[in-house]
Amino acid sequence: MSDLLERLRERGWRLTSQRRVVAEVLDGDHVHLTADEVHARAAERLPEISRATVYNTLGELVTLGEVVEVATDGRAKRYDPNAHRPHQHLVCTGCGTIRDVHPAGDPLADLPSEQRFGFTVSGAEITYRGLCPECAR
Amino acid sequence: MSDLLERLRERGWRLTSQRRVVAEVLDGDHVHLTADEVHARAAERLPEISRATVYNTLGELVTLGEVVEVATDGRAKRYDPNAHRPHQHLVCTGCGTIRDVHPAGDPLADLPSEQRFGFTVSGAEITYRGLCPECAR
DNA sequence: ATCCTACGATGGACGCAATCCAAGTCAAGA
DNA sequence: TCTTGACTTGGATTGCGTCCATCGTAGGAT
Numbered sequence: 001m002s003d004l005l006e007r008l009r010e011r012g013w014r015l016t017s018q019r020r021v022v023a024e025v026l027d028g029d030h031v032h033l034t035a036d037e038v039h040a041r042a043a044e045r046l047p048e049i050s051r052a053t054v055y056n057t058l059g060e061l062v063t064l065g066e067v068v069e070v071a072t073d074g075r076a077k078r079y080d081p082n083a084h085r086p087h088q089h090l091v092c093t094g095c096g097t098i099r100d101v102h103p104a105g106d107p108l109a110d111l112p113s114e115q116r117f118g119f120t121v122s123g124a125e126i127t128y129r130g131l132c133p134e135c136a137r
Numbered sequence: 138m139s140d141l142l143e144r145l146r147e148r149g150w151r152l153t154s155q156r157r158v159v160a161e162v163l164d165g166d167h168v169h170l171t172a173d174e175v176h177a178r179a180a181e182r183l184p185e186i187s188r189a190t191v192y193n194t195l196g197e198l199v200t201l202g203e204v205v206e207v208a209t210d211g212r213a214k215r216y217d218p219n220a221h222r223p224h225q226h227l228v229c230t231g232c233g234t235i236r237d238v239h240p241a242g243d244p245l246a247d248l249p250s251e252q253r254f255g256f257t258v259s260g261a262e263i264t265y266r267g268l269c270p271e272c273a274r
Numbered sequence: 275a276t277c278c279t280a281c282g283a284t285g286g287a288c289g290c291a292a293t294c295c296a297a298g299t300c301a302a303g304a
Numbered sequence: 305t306c307t308t309g310a311c312t313t314g315g316a317t318t319g320c321g322t323c324c325a326t327c328g329t330a331g332g333a334t
Contacts, residue, residue, distance in 0.1 A: 052284065129261070
């Protein structure tokens with residue numbers, strides 16, 4: 001996602017220092033951060049960045065398809081910068097950490113039309129749950 | 138789930154009028170209600186029931202495995218009384234309503250061991266997303 | 275290089291879902 | 305019927321996110 005800023009500029013994005021910093025945070029470690037964690041890391045470089053701007057920017061990145069929102073439970077949403085390739089998530093029920101996984105098969109193909117109840121089905125997410133090696137001990 | 142109250146009493150549940158009403162609401166239509174909707178329906182029969190009690194009771198039913206919590210993005214959790222037969226969910230991105238679906242295939246079988254990263258994987262949920270006939274118009 | 279202005283940033287108020295808490299109530303066993 | 309500890313209550317609080325009026329600025333126009 002190193003050319004992310006380039007792609008965004010081509011789409012008419014105004015490149016502000018705040019947006020640059022948020023994009024850099026997501027471009028860093030490939031982890032799944034909450035909006036608040038993104039804000040905290042962004043604030044290390046740009047101390048007065050506001051939470052509203054982080055939310056706005058994350059929302060725009062999601063709309064543009066550059067980042068995927070992951071709602072694991074009733075807690076804060078997490079933001080997954082690995083949007084370029086489809087993948088599913090494996091969540092530790094102990095500590096909440098998330099790993100990207102690539103299962104075989106296509107869940108959409110497994111839902112026959114008589115099970116769609118007239119919906120226009122646009123996607124499917126699989127969430128695997130279990131204990132990570134750390135928490136299993 | 139008609140013998141739910143019986144099962145709960147056997148497990149040492151104190152049977153209060155509030156708990157009875159909440160259980161009856163869930164036992165009615167097999168829809169996926171939010172906590173607030175459960176509260177509203179319960180209050181038709183027991184006007185002064187408090188939200189806190191509804192939340193407490195729903196939480197207990199989830200812990201006892203009688204009801205499943207369904208977290209859709211950003212919205213209020215919904216409570217699924219159909220906990221005894223395995224199924225997946227189809228969520229309308231417009232209005233948030235949920236339908237139970239039974240896709241073919243076993244998602245757990247589609248996750249090879251080299252994709253499990255040492256986790257003890259205990260389950261998988263599939264959430265299909267799309268627009269319901271109402272919202273598609 | 276400087277000016278303009280529309281788009282973006284700010285931060286405090288607000289809203290919703292859910293939880294917490296201290297005080298009052300009551301189901302059910304003795 | 306009495307007693308007791310589990311349950312209920314509702315107002316306060318927390319967590320997460322959005323809204324909005326105002327200020328600032330990126331980047332095209334001159």
